Each structure stands twice: as C-alpha cells, then as structure tokens.
Amino acid sequence: MGVTVLRNASVLDPDRAELAEGQSVVVEDGRIADVGPGLSGPDDAVVIDIAGKTLMPGLIDAHTHPMSVSMDFASSEWSPTYVAARAARALEGMLARGFTTIRDAGGGEHGLAQAVEEGYFTGPRIFYGGKQLSQTGGAGDYRAPSRRVYEDNYYANTIGVICDGVPEVRRAVREEVRRGAHHIKVYLSGAVDAPSDRVDSTQFSLEELNAIVEEATAANIYVAGHAYTSRAINRGLQCGVRSIEHGNLMDESSIPLFLQYGAFYVPTIVTYHTLAQKSRDGLLDSDIDDKLHTVIGGAIGALEMAHKAGIPIVYGTDLFADMHGQQLQEFIIRSEVQPPADLIRSATSTAARLLCREGELGVVAPGALADLLAIDGNPLDDIRVLTTPERTLKLIMKQGLICKNEL
Numbered sequence: 001m002g003v004t005v006l007r008n009a010s011v012l013d014p015d016r017a018e019l020a021e022g023q024s025v026v027v028e029d030g031r032i033a034d035v036g037p038g039l040s041g042p043d044d045a046v047v048i049d050i051a052g053k054t055l056m057p058g059l060i061d062a063h064t065h066p067m068s069v070s071m072d073f074a075s076s077e078w079s080p081t082y083v084a085a086r087a088a089r090a091l092e093g094m095l096a097r098g099f100t101t102i103r104d105a106g107g108g109e110h111g112l113a114q115a116v117e118e119g120y121f122t123g124p125r126i127f128y129g130g131k132q133l134s135q136t137g138g139a140g141d142y143r144a145p146s147r148r149v150y151e152d153n154y155y156a157n158t159i160g161v162i163c164d165g166v167p168e169v170r171r172a173v174r175e176e177v178r179r180g181a182h183h184i185k186v187y188l189s190g191a192v193d194a195p196s197d198r199v200d201s202t203q204f205s206l207e208e209l210n211a212i213v214e215e216a217t218a219a220n221i222y223v224a225g226h227a228y229t230s231r232a233i234n235r236g237l238q239c240g241v242r243s244i245e246h247g248n249l250m251d252e253s254s255i256p257l258f259l260q261y262g263a264f265y266v267p268t269i270v271t272y273h274t275l276a277q278k279s280r281d282g283l284l285d286s287d288i289d290d291k292l293h294t295v296i297g298g299a300i301g302a303l304e305m306a307h308k309a310g311i312p313i314v315y316g317t318d319l320f321a322d323m324h325g326q327q328l329q330e331f332i333i334r335s336e337v338q339p340p341a342d343l344i345r346s347a348t349s350t351a352a353r354l355l356c357r358e359g360e361l362g363v364v365a366p367g368a369l370a371d372l373l374a375i376d377g378n379p380l381d382d383i384r385v386l387t388t389p390e391r392t393l394k395l396i397m398k399q400g401l402i403c404k405n406e407l
C-alpha cells in the first residue's frame, strides 16, 4: 500500500473540541504517519484535496448486534450461512454511515470479525465478546417455559450461553477467551426481550460475578454488563465490571460508584424508540411491550444524570434485525441532553478508551489507525451533519483504505 495525503483538511480534535485548519494528513500502511500544515509525502503519493470539509476520526458504535437477524429471539433455527449473509449486509450499512469500528455486544463471533479483517466482508472492524453469559432463566435464556433443552451449539444463532455456579462461569469466560474475545458480556439484570425474566431482577451471584471478572482480568480483557436498575448496576460495578449497558432505570446511588471505579456508561436509547414504533405497529408481544414501557421512560433521565456527573458516556445503539438503519438517530436523541462535542467524543475518543485503544482509535494523530471521515459541515456546530451520510459524508477511509470518495 502506498502513501495517501489528505490536503487542506480542517481536522477535528474530539478532546479539545476544535478544528485545526489547513492541515495535511499523511497515511501510510493503514496508519496516520503525520499531521501538520504543508506536508506532502513522496512523489508517488495519492493526494486528495479536502478543502472545505471537516476531517474527523471514524465513528465507533460500542453496542451492536449484526448477527441478531430476527425479532424472534426464541428461535435459533437460522442457518449460520444465512446469518452471515444478513450480518454482512448490516455491516456494510454501518460502514456507509461512517462507523469504522463496532463493538459486538452479544452473538457476534470470531468468524465475522475475521471475515471483515481479511476483506471478505465490507464493514467496520469488530471487537467481539462472543456469547453473553446468562444464568438459567436469565436474559440470555430464550427457552419457553415448557422447553427443556437449550441449544448449546456455539454456531447456532443464540445470543447467550447459559452458565450457573463458579466453575461454569469460569469455563464460559475461558471458552470466549479461547475464541479471541476482546471483552466478556454478562447479564447483570433481566432484559426487555427474553420471555421469562424481569427487568428489575439482578442476575448472577456476587461470587459468580467476581469469578467472571477475575477470569477476564486474567486474560487482560474487561467485562461489559447489561443492567437496567441501580440495584443491578451497583453489584456489577462493585465486582469490577467496566461498562454498564442500557442503565435506563439508574438512580443517583450509581453515580459515585461509576466515578470510583472509572466505569463507562453506554446508553442505547434508539433501540427502545425503534421498538416502540414496532409496538405501535402491533409487531411486539404484549409482555415485551410492557417491559419496553417500563424502561423507555427512564432513558433520558439516566443519560442526563450521567452527563451532569461527568461519567464517561459512550455511543451505543443496540439495534438488530431490520432496525440498523436507525444507527445515527442515537445522536439526535441524545442531543436533547448532550452538546455536540460530548456526542462526538462518545463515538470517538471516549469509545476508544472503553475499548482500551486510546490513541489508536478515535483520534486524528500520528500513530493512530487511519480511520477517517470527511464531512460536509462542522459537527461541532451541528451534530445533524453526521446523521445524513448520503449527503454529507464525502469520504470514508478505514485503516488507510478508501471505502467511499465523493470529493
């Protein structure tokens, strides 16, 4: 791969929330080699003039499910080939929206990440955790009450793995570590979409949670926890869970714990709004509908509380099945609470810190991976310019490769 120089760029620095005008960005071997005014690169460099555009780091969505292809979670009857085809289409859409990195929050696995890395699928790079750990009857247990057998084939289209007791949770973590997991996802509470559990429950014993965190830490990875109420969130944080997903029903008691443990908050509000629309269209079961209405009201309040307290907030969407097209709407929903600079950081530099890739992702700086977007407009002034990629996203580069160029 040769050298590419992006000239006349207004480079957006998420942490300082400012643009540096007239910059050249030199890209070599998939990474940013240099940033500064008047840089040129070798004679045979490909030069792209991006005068008048904002150059910013590629976006990161830290809560996605490209392999969840159906609203019907109880069914694991999908062929892996079919799932891969659907996931490929979902990933393509994500990249076209400017997401150059995603974190799979459950169900996605090593094969999908490998297919993207080797260029067989077009999409964002994937940080994956494999199956989400669930206790029996927990949020990852989709069996109907009358069903005894859980489909435990790893390549069945189930989002979770059921494990009970310290030896089983240790084995479940080690299985994911063996498959290259970048993090471990655990259900700390019930979920909206599983048939028999309750959103206000806590799940796993403290003994089990401590064992899960111990195993993940041993492999130098971290634990992400699904939770709605502070009762569930606080148990997770006290056991060393690094990120809390959803958190809609959080109260003030969680704030000091987030700060004490340096944990991250990943709200996923757009998925509830999209599901609510499906509910209005009569497409949801009534028990799921009831649970949806329990959590949807708290979402903005929880975001507001976390924002005011200065907790690191990360962009996440939690969309699945046919809902991926709403991925950028989370920016619009959160803009009710957060100013543009905070929204941008949530999907770039703060997300990179959560992924333990600070300086490598989410910044335009020497040494970082060359994940770059050229935007018509300045998202620091108006976040909506990020939400109309078909009109305003002019160039997408992922790890030095140009995926879109309409300049």
Ligand SMILES: [Zn+2]
Residues within 6 Å of the ligand: 063, 064, 065, 105, 106, 318
């Ligand atoms: Zn999720």
